[in-house]
Amino acid sequence: MSSARYSDLVWHQFKKYTLAYRSLQMLVALLLLAVFAPLLASDKPLLWRVSNGPWESPWFWSLFDRNVYEGTLDIVFNVMLVLGVPSFFLFFVGAVREPPVRTLRVLLVLFGILLLFTLFHHPSHAKISYPDLEKIMIAEGQEVTSVYPLLPFGFQSVDLSNVRSPISWAHPLGTDNAGRDVCTRMIYGTRISMTVGLFSVALYMVIGTILGALAGYYGGRVDALILRLIEVMLSIPSLFLILAMAAFVEKRSIFHVMLIIAAVLWTTPARLVRGEFMRLRSMEFVVAAVASGFGKRHIMFREMLPNALGPVLVTATFGVASSILIESTVSFLGLGDITVPSWGQILNTGRSTGMWTLILAPGIAIFITVSLLNLVGEGLRDAMDPKLRQ
Amino acid sequence: MWAYIARRLLTMPPTLFFISLIIFGVLNLAPGRPGESAQISGAGESKRSSAQRESFRIFKEQFHLDKPIILNTRMFLTADDVEKKLVDAHGWGDVHDIKRRIRARNMLEDAGEYLVGPLIALLDHPDPRLVSASIEQLIEASQRQIKPDGDRLLNQTAQRGNEERKSWRCTATIPAPAVIHTKDVIPAKAGIQSCTSAVAQWKTWFLDNANHYTWSALEKTRRVFFDTRFSYYWRNLLHLDFGKSTVDRSDVFDVVLSKLKYSISLSLISMLLAYLIAVPLGIYSAVRQGSVGEHLSTLALFVLYSLPTFFTGTVLLRLLSEGDPLAWFPTGGFESQDPHRLTTLASMRDVMWHLVLPVATYTSVTLAALSRYARSGIIDVIRSDYVRTARAKGLGEWTVIIKHAGRNGMIPLLTLLGGLLPVLLSGSVVIEVVFNIPGMGLYLYEAINNRDYNAVMAVLVAASFLTLVGVLISDISYAIADPRISLE
Secondary structure, three states, X not given: OOOOOHHHHHHXXXXXXXXXXXXXXXXXXXXXXXXXXXXXXXXXXXXXXXXXXXXXXXXXXXXXXXXXXXXHHHHHHHHHHXXXXXXXXXXHHOOOOOOOHHHHHHHHHHHHHHHHHHHHOOOOOOOOOHHHHHHHHHHOOOOEEEEOOOEOOOOOOOOOOOOOOOOOOOOOOOEOOOOOEHHHHHHHHHHHHHHHHHHHHHHHHHHHHHHHHHHHHHOHHHHHHHHHHHHHHHHOOHHXXXXXXXXXXXXXXXXXXXXXXXXXXXXXXXXXXXXXXXXXXXXXXHHHHHHOOOOXXXXXXXXXXXXXXXXXXXXXXXXXXXXXXXXXXXXXXXXXXXOOOXXXXXXXXXXXXXXXXXXXXXXXXXXXXXXXXHHHHHHHHHHHOHHHOO | OHHHHHHHHHHHHHHHHHHHHHHHHHHHHOOOOXXXXXXXXXXXXXXXXXXXXXXXXXXXXXXXXXXXXXXXOHHHOOHHHHHHHHHHHHOOOOOOOHHHHHHHHHHHHHHHXXXXXXXXXXXXXXXXHHHHHHHHHHHHHOOOXXXXXXXXXXXXXXXXXXXXXXXXXXXXXXXXXXXXXXOOOOOOOOOOOOOHHHHHHHHHHHHHHHHHHOOOXXXXXXXXXXXXXXXXXXXXXXXXXXXXXXXXXXXXXXXXXXXXXHHHHHHHHHHHHHHHHXXXXXXXXXXXXXXXXXXXXXXXXXXXXXXXXXXXXXXXXHHHOOOOOOOOOOOOOOOOOOHHHOOHHHXXXXXXXXXXXXXXXXXXXXXXXXXHHHHHHXXXXXXXXXXXXXXXXXXXXXXXXXXXXXXXXXXXXXXHHXXXXXXXXXXXXXXXHHHOOOOHHHHHHHHHHOOOHHHHHHHHHHHHHHHHHHHHHHHHHHHHHOOOOXXX
């Protein structure tokens, strides 16, 4: 045990906290839900045949379709889905137990190629609503065979003949005031929350870590400057600033929201890393590294940073939770990206229409996601605490 | 102690300066022209009538939105630059790019007096259309501002001058433009162009007024730095003038002050309530570790901690006030429609009645965080030697917990006091929007939606100021409560 890597040690300890470990599993499940969303809900049929024509799969091609998914976000998830299904079989069915580095690299390259492909791919049947098309064709006497995902709805497909319908088998969570299937929107909303959480946190962790490292390592004027900046940022109520920034961006996309969150929240990791670096600076291994003549960058990011990363990881986990909360708050106030089915957006519709499904479904979804993240964060914090380790 | 407070107070102005710098930067560097949507909602750029354009120009002038943000380089514009902009603005160039056209037009509109010099030089241009366009631009650029609080006589003169110059135009219309290059010359057909008299009028006018439109080197340097949006903003800020709302022209600072009473009373009541609940709860769960009650309260607090404010608020509102299923509480607002009819007591009851749901939501946000700290604070203290001594000398359990452990264990809560304020203020947007309380949060929200950026800026600066004060108060109370902490 003594020779084990620190990460193994923490992981081993983490697994002992059943609640936190189960929460992590649930979060992975949620991420998979986000990736596999089109398999559950899409208005493009998986298989489609008109009378005796060839079998087609509009669903598959729509995965790469910028016209169906207006944000880049969905395309990324879809590429993950296309790559994920085969790798899912590879990794979990048992062909490969531990993914070797080379397989991962190949997957990464494939991921890039597929993303590039979507840039040049322009399917012609972009906005066709297949369920409607099918009805028309059947009325014309044509024979149509089609296989749909579980929920044959798009997250934007409006159906004004079916507004505010109650919970039923066809619509597990009913429809909203524009006849859009709530369950479908909720599923796609997972994508938004997951991306906002992960991406903005990754971004501000990088900014905060670098600034904190600089401040902690150099001290003196650099430290004073960065500390001043942090202090100033902390004095402005964060949500006020985020809302103000969001309001003055024209044509907000979800990426703008992420950038804004990152631009405001970087102070937490910066303060933390600064403190850690100040503590580490006088430690023997750092002094030894300086004496061996390593460059400053090497010392900061190769020697010191790994030792400061533990607490950063814990705040990152809590940070994902708070980013998700902030994004939904911003969307709830109508200042987010109005084209995406974000949970906050759905709740906003719920507030203005007073429909219970539209209030409870996104609210509970946000609550569950945030709780899971908080539980994982707490577990991680305890797992890293040497006092609690057996 | 006093020295410390004085020092902290002295560092506040520079911090506030940086805060306003950041806020100013954020609001001004963001794309989207503030005030535009407020002034001309719906009308497309091209469809704007000249009257609308004129009123928008005056509006921009009033709020200094026509000035460059940080550095002003407009006095270095040459006739060539202006010629290019004119060609762009009228779409006479090769490229018919609507965005470029709009940009050029806005630039010409904003540059104002700085254009007069180059435009006069352009009057000798061989292309008659350009001459005519320059004259039209000159009429706009040479407008003197009528100051409402200025000298009446001067205003009248300026007004008369403005009116007079409007008649110095080319007398005939210009043939429909073919696509031409900048330097191409269209031969002036006889009878169609007669700009000569107008050109002469403008030139004589410029000879008389040249001193208004040429600047010495010193003046130029001054204007580079001080004829800018930032400079005007700061000059106003120094005498607490946050400017006027671009929506209803009310004084932003006054409005924010009047809104503060709602927000502050709301957050103070909630904070008090949260402390009143959190402290006993924290003590209870620290003392009774492992009991059913402790587990239940931990669970409840965990749930509260992860519940988003807007969700709690919406559910409470929907559940208890909209008449479906229950209608116990009013649907929003701070008080009833006409509070003047009520007696003082009744109006207090009325306000309380309105505040139940928002305060409940607000408290739930604060409570979870607070009682966690209360619990861990007590746990830290309860195992210490002096508590054991207190028990050993035979004091009752109640006295030990409350008097000995409690006092020390609650110190962390004091530091939270300052940190809570920004959280509460942030929460106020959501709660005030949901419950329609006319406080600072709702004002910010409405200002944001109207792109009323003086108001946004004022709210942000005021909120930051409050936060600074809150942090200071909590630091001081921390020092008073814990003599081990030295502030020197």
